[in-house]
Amino acid sequence: MTVRENVDLRQLRAFHPLNRLSDDQLVVLINRAERRVSRPGQKILERGARDGMDFFLLKGAVELTAGDGRQTTVTAGSEQAMNAIARLQPRMFDVTAVQPCQFLVIEQSVLNNLLRSAPLEHSDDKAGEDMDTDEDHRLLMEFYAELKSNQVSLPSMPDVAWKVRRLADREDSSVEDIGKAITADPAMSAKLVRACNSALYRGYSEVRNVHDAVVRLGGRTTRQLVTVFAMREVFRSRHPELQKAMDELWREARTVGALAYVLAESATRVAPEEALLAGLLHNIGAVPVLVHAEHHPALLASPAELRRAMAELQSDIGAAILETWRFPDTFVEAARHGDDWFYECAKDKPQLVDLVIVSRLHARISADQNEGLPEFEQVPAYRRLGALELSASRSLKLLSAARERLDQLQDLLSPR
Template sequence: MTVRENLALSRLREFHPLNRLTDEQLVVLVSRAERRVHRPGQRILERGARDGMDFFLLKGAVELVAADGRQTTVNAATDKAATAIARLQPRMFDVTAVQPCEFLVIEQAVLNKLLQAAPLEHTDDHGSGDADADDGHRLLMEFYAELKSNQVSLPSLPDVAWKVRRLADREDSSADDIARALTADPAMSAKLVRSCNSALYRGFSDVRNVRDGVVRLGVKTTRQLVTVFAMREVFRSRHPELQKAMDRLWREARTVGALAYVLAESATRIEPEEALLAGLLHNIGAVPVLVHSEYHPALLASPSALEEAMAELQSDIGAAILENWHFPPAFVEAARHGDDWFYECAEERPQLVDLVIVARLHARISQGQSEGLPEFEQVPAYRRLGALELSASRSLKLLETARERLDELQRLLAGH
């Protein structure tokens, strides 16, 4: 049925990208949407379906089951429910109610039109800046519309990383199985062996083959490092100017990843390799923005408009990419909120998102980009890393002490 009840606009603004719509647009959206309820055990969405609808979870909890059997539970009013449930189509999950559920359901085509007509949030009143802002805004709206209708080409997880991650997730996989998958990619094999013989992982003797490398590192660390090394191939473009921007994104990702690794070692129980990977992935959502900008010559000619588009879009798109790659929720959270200095994770213990936020803060300071940054004590993620008893001076001293480790990580990621 069409929604008749009064649904608070503030509740709608808790969802992305509904928070970009005006009050008037939200009223229109509600008038065109349906309110649907489901009983526990009732199937809501089928994997593989294309229904052209977005389902926003208002109440209750659902379980998502992927093709490989991986399960996750999503509760209303949590970060996992901040976007439409299983929104990529064809649907990648079976979705079943585990509690009495209520959804706001809207046609993607209707939402796309509203997003395209949404007002520009930041305008520039100085001459040609208006044209730049218009181009940036147009790209923003097109991206949201195309992302919602799954027309944006999201990057694929490199093949060797996908194979190793799948093998590592299987209980019956051995070091020989993973080594065989790796030897099909000589460049990746060389990187893994080189990392085993680096200062970070060196043992009493040098590793000379991939299998011994997997044994030394362990399956879990191998899984993360292979993904780390594969990420470089995602930051590629055939357009020379865009490749320069990709290289800059990759350098930023390397810096944040290395800093997150050192912070994880010093302040948390999080595996350093997980922190490294989360840092590398924090800006991956900017990659499709750069690829898509090839079709917008005016935007390519305006670096400031392109930067604004990447800043506005990379969080939502990055989260969509990692969901598409079946990454754990902690990685998705880090991609979605890693650029929000004031985000506070609901979990009691420090999470990947905390490390990414604090690593980004340090990266900006180390690059002399302190203007506009909040004070350390104002950043919730910084306070949550309590085991370090961090202060601004102690924090910077810690990273200076770990300089050799940071340099080694950068050398590994740069392929030296």
């Protein structure tokens, strides 16, 4: 049924991005919206669907089920419920009511039109959260609207990485098959041979060709390393200013990946190369945001707002990219929750997401970006790396002792 005076404007202001709308716009939204009620056990949204609607949870609780079976409960009024439920489309979750629920349902096109003309300020905004100029505000609202409407393309996995991953996953693939796929890309061939002769993988004799490199490394490690080396090509832009931002993203990814490798090698059963790749991919969701920003030249003049957009969107977009690329669920989890200091994985043993969270925290500390960081003992991922018995000081000492290893990894990932 249609919602009118039944909905309190103050309740709507708790939701993002509804808190950017004026009172008059909220009244328009209420009159264009619909309130739906659902009983426990009723499916609200279906994974993979494109319905063009935003569902805001007013009352009750829902359960989100991902493709890997992982489940998350979201309760009305909680921080997780402050955005539209499972807002990216196609839907990444099945959503089922676990309590009697009420939703405010609004067409995305209607909301996007309202956001494009939203005012710069309203009384409920927190100090310092408004943009500096009306133009900045309008640009960012338009940018969000286009992203939410799926007018943004996800990057494709580099061809050589895709071929090698598919071959390595097949039981009937031979070393020759994998080697042939790699040698078709001379630059990748050189990188793999160099890696095989580096201090990380060096054997008793020098490797001189791709075939011998694949034999020494094995199919699994070869697959991960080829993907690692290919990822640099994803962080590219034709716009010089955006390329600077891409380079900064890659430097951050490289640091987090190297730290994750060392932590995995030190005290977990996670393959170090998998941890390295998960670290490199943790911020890949920011890449489409930057690419899309090429269509908004004026937005480039507001680096702070562009960073804000990347921070808000990269987790969901990153998870969508890795699902599209058919990465294992552990990688998708690391991309989706790697920027959540307080996320606690449901698995018993340490997972990639734990290594990414801890590595990101160390990367921030190393860069003297301590503002807003939690205490070490408040981060569940630290507790889950039990064999390390980590504290702030022990963790820093471990990484200091592994400085040479970190330098080797950084060198391996540097341009050649």
